[in-house]
Amino acid sequence: MAFIEFRDVTFRYSGAPEPVLKGVNVAIDEGEFVGVFGDAKSTFCLCISGAIPHLIAGEMHGDVIVGGIMTRESRVSELARMVGTVLQDPENQLFNLSVEGDVVFALENLCVPREEMEERLVEALELVRMLPYRHHVPTELSGGQKQRVAIASVLVARPKVLVLDEPVRELDPLGGNEVFEVLTRMKEQGTTIIIADNDPERIAPLATKMLLIEQGRVQCFEEPRRFYELVHDNPRLRLPQIVDLYFRVKEPLNLHNRVPLTVEEGVETFGR
Amino acid sequence: MKEKYTIPLTKMSVKDWPGRTDSQGLVGALMVSLAMIGLLQFGERLDTLLFGGLFPVSGRVIAHTMIGLGTALYGGVGGFIVSEINPLIATATGTSPIAPFWLITNGSQVIAMLLAGRITKDVISWKNCILYAAICTVFMIVLYIPLHIFYFHMPWSKLIPMYSFQAAVAFPSASVLVRALLQVVKNAGFVRE
Amino acid sequence: MARFLYLQAQEKKSFLTQMHPITAMVLVAAIVIVVFSTLNLYVYGALFLLLLGAAYFGKLPMKSLLAVVLVVAPLVFFITLIQVLAQTEDIVFTWYVLGRAITFSRYGFILGLQVAFRVILLAMTMTIFFMAVHPVRMTKALYDAGVNFKYAYAFSLALRFLPLVLSDLATINNAQKSRGYDIDRQNFIIRTFRLMPLAVPLILSGLRRAEIIALAMDLRGFCAYDKRTFYVDVQPSRWDPIIRWGALALALIFVAVAIWSPAI
Numbered sequence: 001m002a003f004i005e006f007r008d009v010t011f012r013y014s015g016a017p018e019p020v021l022k023g024v025n026v027a028i029d030e031g032e033f034v035g036v037f038g039d040a041k042s043t044f045c046l047c048i049s050g051a052i053p054h055l056i057a058g059e060m061h062g063d064v065i066v067g068g069i070m071t072r073e074s075r076v077s078e079l080a081r082m083v084g085t086v087l088q089d090p091e092n093q094l095f096n097l098s099v100e101g102d103v104v105f106a107l108e109n110l111c112v113p114r115e116e117m118e119e120r121l122v123e124a125l126e127l128v129r130m131l132p133y134r135h136h137v138p139t140e141l142s143g144g145q146k147q148r149v150a151i152a153s154v155l156v157a158r159p160k161v162l163v164l165d166e167p168v169r170e171l172d173p174l175g176g177n178e179v180f181e182v183l184t185r186m187k188e189q190g191t192t193i194i195i196a197d198n199d200p201e202r203i204a205p206l207a208t209k210m211l212l213i214e215q216g217r218v219q220c221f222e223e224p225r226r227f228y229e230l231v232h233d234n235p236r237l238r239l240p241q242i243v244d245l246y247f248r249v250k251e252p253l254n255l256h257n258r259v260p261l262t263v264e265e266g267v268e269t270f271g272r
Numbered sequence: 273m274k275e276k277y278t279i280p281l282t283k284m285s286v287k288d289w290p291g292r293t294d295s296q297g298l299v300g301a302l303m304v305s306l307a308m309i310g311l312l313q314f315g316e317r318l319d320t321l322l323f324g325g326l327f328p329v330s331g332r333v334i335a336h337t338m339i340g341l342g343t344a345l346y347g348g349v350g351g352f353i354v355s356e357i358n359p360l361i362a363t364a365t366g367t368s369p370i371a372p373f374w375l376i377t378n379g380s381q382v383i384a385m386l387l388a389g390r391i392t393k394d395v396i397s398w399k400n401c402i403l404y405a406a407i408c409t410v411f412m413i414v415l416y417i418p419l420h421i422f423y424f425h426m427p428w429s430k431l432i433p434m435y436s437f438q439a440a441v442a443f444p445s446a447s448v449l450v451r452a453l454l455q456v457v458k459n460a461g462f463v464r465e
Numbered sequence: 466m467a468r469f470l471y472l473q474a475q476e477k478k479s480f481l482t483q484m485h486p487i488t489a490m491v492l493v494a495a496i497v498i499v500v501f502s503t504l505n506l507y508v509y510g511a512l513f514l515l516l517l518g519a520a521y522f523g524k525l526p527m528k529s530l531l532a533v534v535l536v537v538a539p540l541v542f543f544i545t546l547i548q549v550l551a552q553t554e555d556i557v558f559t560w561y562v563l564g565r566a567i568t569f570s571r572y573g574f575i576l577g578l579q580v581a582f583r584v585i586l587l588a589m590t591m592t593i594f595f596m597a598v599h600p601v602r603m604t605k606a607l608y609d610a611g612v613n614f615k616y617a618y619a620f621s622l623a624l625r626f627l628p629l630v631l632s633d634l635a636t637i638n639n640a641q642k643s644r645g646y647d648i649d650r651q652n653f654i655i656r657t658f659r660l661m662p663l664a665v666p667l668i669l670s671g672l673r674r675a676e677i678i679a680l681a682m683d684l685r686g687f688c689a690y691d692k693r694t695f696y697v698d699v700q701p702s703r704w705d706p707i708i709r710w711g712a713l714a715l716a717l718i719f720v721a722v723a724i725w726s727p728a729i
Contacts, residue, residue, distance in 0.1 A: 015461075055683050077689030085684045092677040097600060097625055104696040109686035117696050139628055153685065295679035295687055298615055302623050303671035306630040310667060311660055314648065326543055334660070341668070353616075357623050364595040364624065372591060424544060425504075425580045427551040449661070456665050462672050 001068075002027035003192055004048060004161065009062035010216075011043060011052055021047070022216035024062070028209070030160070033183075033193045035203035035224075037237060038213040041196030045165045047071065048194060050079040067160060081110060084154025086164045090146035090171075094138040099130065099149050102138065106157045124156040128182050144175025151182055162186060164195040168202075176202070201240045204228075204261045212237065225259040242266040288389050291347010301342050301350035305357040308338035312358075326424070327434045329441050336408050336446035339378060341453050343385035344395045345462075351382035373423055380411040396454045398447075405447035409439045481523030481597040485701045486606035489598050491709040495716035496590050502720045504579040509586060516589050525596045533592045537585055544584065545577030552576060600624055605699045615688055626678075630671060637666045 006026040012019035020040040028034055036044055046052045050071040053060040064071045067082050087093055096102045103124055107117050125131040128148040138146060147167055154162065164183075168176035180202045187193060187206060197203055204210070210227040212219045212234070220231050231237055232247045239247070242260050246269065249255065253270075260266040291297065315330025335358075343351025355378035362371035384407035385395075392400040412435055420426050457463060481489075496512065503509075520530050552573030560567045600621040607617035638648065641662050648659060683689075 049684055051680060051684060055680060075689065076683055077686040080684060080686045080689075085681075087677060087681055089677065091629060092674055093681045095622055095625055095678065095682060097621060100696070101601060105687075106685040108693050108695055109689055111690055111692060111694050114694055114696065114698070117694075121696075138625070157685075293615070295615075295682050296676060298619060299622070299679045299682070300672055300675040302619060302626065303630070303675045304668065306623060306627050307634075307664070307667045307671050309627065310631050310634040311664055314660060314663070326540060326547075337664075353619055357619060360620055361623055361627060363591045364620075365627075372587065422501075424584075425576060426547065430547060430551045449664075452661065453664065453668060457668065457672065460669050460672075462669075 003030035003032075003067060004028040004194070005063075005065045006044075006047070007063045007065070009047060009060070009064060011047065011060045012058055013043075014057035014059075016058075018216075019059075020216055021213070024213070024216075024218055026211065026218060026221060028192065028194070030192050031190045032208045033187050033206050034195070035200065035207040035210045036194060036196040036213065037198065037200065037210065038219070040213050040216060042165045044211075044213065045085070045163045045194060045196050048161065048163050049083045049085040050074065050076045051085070077110065080106065080159075081157055082159055083161045083163060084151075084157060084159035086147070086150050086154055086162070086167050088166045088169050090143060090150045091138075093150040093153065094146060097137060098134070099125070099136050099138065099141075100134040102149055103134075103152050103156050106153060110157060120156050120158070124152040127155055127185060128152045129178075142175060143171040144178040147171060147175065147179050148182060151179070155186075159191070161192045161194065164193070164197075166197055167195065168197070168199070180206075198238060200238060200243075204240050204243065224261055228259050288343075288386055289348040291343075291349050291351070292345075293347075293349050297346045297350050298353065301346045301353035302357060304338055304342040304345070304350075305354040305361075308334060308354065308358055309361055311338070326426075327438055329438055332412075332438050332442045333445045333449070335374075335378060336381060336405065336442055337449040337453065339381040340385045340401070340404050340408075340446065340450040341457070343382050344389070344450070344454055345457065348382060348386055351385060352379060355379050355382050373419065376419060377411075377416055380415050381408050384408045384411055396451070396458060398451055401451040401454070402447045404450065405443045408446065409443050412439055412442075477524040479522070479524040481519065481525065481593070482599070484597065485699065485705045486598045486603040487610060488701070488705045488708050489594055492712050493590055493594050495712040497587065498716040499719050500583055500586050500590075502723045504576070504583070506579060506582065509579070509582045512586055513582075513589070516586070516593060520589075520593055520596075523593075523597060525593065529596070530589065530592055533588055534585055537588050540584060541581035544581050545574065548573040548577030548580065601697050602699050605695050605697050608693075608695075609699070614693060626674075629674075630667070633670055634663065634667055637663055637670075640666075 004027070006024045009021055009024045010019045011021045020043050024044070043052065046056060047060075047064045048066060048071070050066075052058065053072060054076050060072070066079065069079065069082070071079060094102045096105060100121055103121050104117050107120060112120070121134070122131065125134055128151055130145065130148050130152060133141065133145065133149075138149065141149065147170075151162075151164075151167075162183075168179050171179065183193060183195070184206060195203060200210075204224045207224050209221060210224050211221045212227070212231055214234075214236070219234075220227055222230060228239065228243050228247075232239060232243065240261065242263055242265070245266065246255065246260055249270075255269065257269045260269045292300075311334050312331055315328070315334060319328035319331050335355075339351060339355045342354030346353075356375060359371035359374040359378060362374075385404050387407055388400050388404040389395050392403060394400055417428060417431050417435060420431055421428055496516075499508070499512065517530075520527060549569050550567065550573070552570040553568065555570055555572040556568045557571045558569040560569070604614075604617045604621050608614050641648070646662050648663065
């Protein structure tokens with residue numbers, strides 16, 4: 001049985017004429033790293049965390065099941081123990097006057113005993129390499145550092161699933177790299193990661209599956225190489241540069257190798 | 273499925289007290305309060321020139337407007353957050369040491385908007401905004417003057433002309449500004465009816 | 466905008482910064498009661514020295530404390546001036562302007578100074594309180610005292626986002642200037658009343674931000690349960706009840722003495 005399952009999910013925002021998700025059926029196994037592209041990415045992510053239907057006004061049909069729990073029938077706080085959600089703007093996810101205050105915030109809300117907090121705080125900050133900054137005021141941090149603290153603030157609850165909604169959109173390239181280093185470590189630890197983004201450059205090499213949603217429906221849900229073989233000519237999809245190059249020269253050069261996802265693989269592919 | 277958190281704004285109902293007490297109500301009211309602090313900076317010079325801040329004309333207009341806006345959007349509890357956080361922050365940042373005086377005066381403006389809403393039943397209307405400004409003016413005379421006498425030992429014969437001047441400026445300005453801002457917020461889609 | 470007072474004080478641990486927040490509040494209340502129960506300059510002078518001493522030995526930044534006193538200076542001037550002109554007892558000088566008499570009262574001058582001193586003392590008291598008490602400790606103390614966490618937390622949340630909102634306002638001001646609306650070039654009277662082009666974007670961006678912040682807080686379980694645990698530990702010491710009751714008792718005794726004794 002899949003760890004995260006969307007069963008015929010349709011969702012319309014309050015006041016919107018049309019649903020943004022229409023009959024979505026997706027099954028994600030534990031430990032997978034899934035990149036979500038196209039339309040309604042944020043909506044998809046918010047369905048996993050339970051924000052839809054509990055916190056966001058709208059009409060939902062179908063079921064989302066996470067770790068055996070139906071999101072519609074549980075509370076957001078229960079899901080928060082299992083699903084950590086990181087939003088776009090790190091500035092709006094840090095509410096306290098110190099980094100350590102932000103990181104323990106979820107633990108305090110979830111009534112974790114005080115004796116456990118220190119260990120979890122240090123563990124989370126070490127994962128994101130922000131332990132030296134634990135006493136800093138959030139306003140003193142760079143964008144990448146803030147987003148890493150935001151990630152730590154959800155990792156501290158030891159979630160099985162990490163959902164990230166365009167986490168590097170507001171960051172500079174260096175900040176983005178810092179965040180993806182953290183995600184690489186999380187993936188190695190076996191955390192299920194769902195990341196919605198428009199930039200596949202960093203996601204494709206890490207992803208086990210990639211999902212494209214267009215006009216509310218799932219167009220493609222495959223492992224990255226197969227994904228690009230199927231949708232590389234979709235004009236709305238940005239391709240990693242190496243993938244774009246591959247498909248441009250595939251026929252002229254009569255290439256039959258597998259689709260390269262990184263520059264190193266590209267060197268190997270074109271070198272032959 | 274029942275939709276969540278739809279607060280009928282144009283029809284003030286029993287939801288005006290305590291109003292919206294969820295996270296969004298709390299944070300929204302805080303943002304209105306912080307916006308008020310930011311806007312108060314623009315009128316600071318005028319207010320300091322006019323009796324050293326004892327009778328803040330610009331501050332009065334902005335306070336009436338923003339507290340009225342916060343109360344209309346989020347109800348009584350949200351309104352009190354807007355009105356009471358401002359003096360505390362002003363004191364905590366050392367920018368206005370007589371701010372504790374405003375804890376009482378600001379709170380009365382929340383009651384003014386709640387009363388106006390109960391009477392008119394339509395918070396965004398001109399009738400409501402003018403009534404709100406009128407009740408604030410009455411509170412200014414009835415409540416502020418005794419507080420001023422108690423806090424600063426000001427002679428009441430001098431307070432009346434000064435407060436009259438404040439009221440003459442604040443009453444029309446605040447009623448227009450509150451109405452305009454409520455309409456803007458509604459048009460921007462923050463109000464669900 | 467002044468840097469947050471508590472940030473300036475937090476580097477140095479002292480009896481003031483380690484004091485239980487509720488005890489600090491009770492002491493503030495006691496001082497406020499004393500200040501409002503008398504206008505005696507000697508009492509005010511003693512309180513002034515007491516506050517200065519507490520700040521000094523409590524290792525609080527004295528420059529910031531005195532800067533706050535300077536902020537009150539225009540207010541102090543006007544309070545005294547109004548009293549000098551308004552009071553009719555003990556007139557020392559009369560000046561005729563356009564047939565109208567403007568009197569200068571010695572009684573008004575002394576009363577003005579007394580009230581001004583009162584304002585200074587209250588300003589100093591509140592400033593010392595906010596320097597000494599960390600907002601997080603205050604939140605915990607208020608929660609322990611029975612205040613709903615949402616409201617106990619509001620002040621801390623406001624302090625966190627104030628710099629952001631002010632930064633947004635500066636950005637909006639610059640954006641409007643680039644569109645030809647330069648409020649900074651107007652005189653301060655016009656500036657006061659033509660705030661809509663700044664107020665509207667500021668409020669709307671604030672409300673949008675509020676939606677996201679609230680969502681992020683809820684996704685971290687904010688106020689999901691009636692109770693919560695705390696990382697910060699704020700426990701009253703055995704001295705706290707003594708200090709609290711002692712301070713209140715002294716304040717009430719002073720009030721009684723002030724009522725009965727005309728000298729005070």
